[in-house]
Amino acid sequence: MTARLATLLSATLLAAAALADDFWKEGERLPLLGRVWQTRVTPAGPDVAAGVEKLLAAFERDSRKSLAPGPRRKAVLKLYTASGRGLRTPPELVEAVITALEKRGHSRSGILLLDAGEPGLRDAGYLPPLSRHEKNPSLFGAPVEALDWGRSYRAEFSYESSAPPRFEFGRDMWAPPAPAASNDRLSYLPYVLLNECDFWLNLPMATDHPVWGLSGCLANATLLNISNRERFAGNTANAAAAAAEIAAVPELLGHWAGNLVWKQPLQFIGGPEFQSLYCREEGDLAFSADPVALDVLLLQRINELRQASGFKPAEAPALRFAASLGVGLSDEGKLRVGEP
Numbered sequence: 001m002t003a004r005l006a007t008l009l010s011a012t013l014l015a016a017a018a019l020a021d022d023f024w025k026e027g028e029r030l031p032l033l034g035r036v037w038q039t040r041v042t043p044a045g046p047d048v049a050a051g052v053e054k055l056l057a058a059f060e061r062d063s064r065k066s067l068a069p070g071p072r073r074k075a076v077l078k079l080y081t082a083s084g085r086g087l088r089t090p091p092e093l094v095e096a097v098i099t100a101l102e103k104r105g106h107s108r109s110g111i112l113l114l115d116a117g118e119p120g121l122r123d124a125g126y127l128p129p130l131s132r133h134e135k136n137p138s139l140f141g142a143p144v145e146a147l148d149w150g151r152s153y154r155a156e157f158s159y160e161s162s163a164p165p166r167f168e169f170g171r172d173m174w175a176p177p178a179p180a181a182s183n184d185r186l187s188y189l190p191y192v193l194l195n196e197c198d199f200w201l202n203l204p205m206a207t208d209h210p211v212w213g214l215s216g217c218l219a220n221a222t223l224l225n226i227s228n229r230e231r232f233a234g235n236t237a238n239a240a241a242a243a244a245e246i247a248a249v250p251e252l253l254g255h256w257a258g259n260l261v262w263k264q265p266l267q268f269i270g271g272p273e274f275q276s277l278y279c280r281e282e283g284d285l286a287f288s289a290d291p292v293a294l295d296v297l298l299l300q301r302i303n304e305l306r307q308a309s310g311f312k313p314a315e316a317p318a319l320r321f322a323a324s325l326g327v328g329l330s331d332e333g334k335l336r337v338g339e340p
Helices: 003-020 047-063 091-103 118-123 191-195 217-221 236-247 250-255 291-308 317-324
Strands: 035-040 075-078 111-115 142-146 153-160 186-190 199-202 207-209 213-215 256-262 284-288 336-338
Touching (some): 075 191, 111 191, 186 191, 213 217, 213 317, 217 236, 217 256, 250 256, 284 291
Parallel strands (some): 075 199
Antiparallel strands (some): 207 213
């Protein structure tokens, strides 16, 4: 056996072993595409915990999947803190999810709270102020980690985009291509979500976005999860293609159990920067294994509020692209929304 053949065989066996430990086995997600469970909760009191428990229990019942610990004994909650304290994954929601997972056998130390940037986590209150340095920060007994600390990125797990980050019609057509930075095209994916957890839950917030159209489930799980996220901040076509293709990466999708969104608040103009005048606190709490379907509903509500205020509706082409790759359903007529 040649060294090259041995290497390929080893890689194949490792990939097969990883797939065997995936949360989703082949075909299991298909019946849940377009299915959204939704309930209404009040901002304070036991309603949040009760609402989370109802949604997770409904998901487990209808999917026949358990959110109990698997062989890795680790679950990850992907937060949204890019807009600061005003528009962050609500801590009371995070605490409710941790409590629900603890009831299913998880230890709090085995539930990782994760987001891309340390500044956002700190501004949103998930990390302590710099004046109070903590070597191993935690919240509600769960460890907190920023992806930009570099611990979760590995060179062998990356998405490559060959398109230029920006294109100016006319000048760029005739000018010779500028030399790209060595890693400019490579978006490193968080290894902790690919091969170090039993499953991960996406806890985004919903806001309009000047380039992506919508910053919601899909964006939080893809463009706000990669090492070079700034590359896709200013180009609509590049961002849409990248979000869809990253979402369809089998290793990422295989452990992505679901998406939990609380419209507390939902922002319809001026995002992703927090604009309190354009936020609505609606109290709807929704869960779906399909990030596209949930984003379609969020975009629908954002556009209702935009049009009521005299603004043009937003568009999110990434949703159609992701649907074409099997990540979810983007056809509003095929969505099934109901109480748990």
